[in-house]
Amino acid sequence: MEIRAQEPTDEQLVRQALTDTDAFGMLVERYERPLSSYAARLIGRQEAEDVVQQAFLQAYRSLAGFDPHLTFSAWMYRIVHNTAVNMARKRHGTVPTELELDGEMVEILTGDTDVPAEALHQELEGFVAQGLNQLDQRSRDILLLSVVEGKSYSEIADILMVAVNSVGPSVSRAKDKLRKLLDANPAQRSAL
């Protein structure tokens, strides 16, 4: 996200938002798109708006408790993540993943540098998304944040409330799990 030099920082806006809802509006404007995309990946497009709306209202009520050691972005991702997971548990029991993966993401997730032709790539993309849905919640969260959202290990640690040095190994383990799932799928093997 690009912020022009004269624009206030997130932290300044958080302080202003305690007394001024317009400042909070600016924060909403800055983050509604990335957060909506993230929520859609977590819970599906139908409910993503509800999740983001609830998350922003929750954030507004908790502004005074914002931890200055975190970035506002990581804080909001955490709130959206928790809201989405809670809502998904209430409504479905599981969290479906809606993904639009590009070639690079598929390459990272499958560990295969020989990216197939366009038609096969779309098929593979479907298998990867399916594989992600079969993963456990934590592995899927880690992969979504690191590969799909492109978050740094430090941000992932802030969002998922884990130690920074545990993120790297978790990402590797989650990728291994996904590759094993893909290898176990005969249709995917033939696509490759």
Added chain:
Amino acid sequence: MDDNLKQKILEQIEEQHLEPTPGWRFRLVRALKHSAVAVLFALTALGLAGSVYILVQNGTLDDLRLGPRWAHPAFFDFPWQLLVLVVVLGILSFVVLRRTARLYRVARWWLVAALVVAVVAGACCAYATNLTRFTFRAGPGQELFRRGGNPFGGMMGGAVIGVVVSRTTQRWVVDSLTGERWLVIVTEETYFPSGSDIPVGTVVRVVGRHLKTTIYAVGIRPVTGMDDMMGTGDMMGPEILVPGTP
């Protein structure tokens, strides 16, 4: 996705008269959580060190019973209560810690390290105690004991010579030759000369740990003569020392 999400959110804030929760509430909750973690964790570490101490010292889980006060409810009345309590406290402290987000991330490995230190400290204390006891009874300490001293400073505060005024199995009253009255606590581990019987009225030498006018007796023997009474003789003769009530 609705393009007017911002508008919707601001309207809801206005309609529902939402206000940011005051900062002091967050600070209070944080302080309470951190204090709870600290207290729970201190208790866990203390209990763990104690459990390890007892286990190393006595070699059995049976000695971890907490006593009659902890015998209710009945299902909690089993020998290794302390260990269960430590585990429960440990789990509780981590559960509370888990709710503190940042502290959890920063401090959890330090807390694990502290638990390991507690285990090692407990074991070391037990080992040191055993070492002292071994030295006192079987090693160079036995010689010291015979002379009427103790391994912590010779005769200094270790020995009393006096007349047995009264005695029960565990408590003797001894009037020292310098006019003080001593309560002598006798345990199964107190040493007596082999085959000795010490009736009321006997002049005895008592060696042990002093606490005001109480002595936790490590060894008691009759005084055999004037030289002995003057403190020049050994605490015990060459005969075999046996622990237990004479």
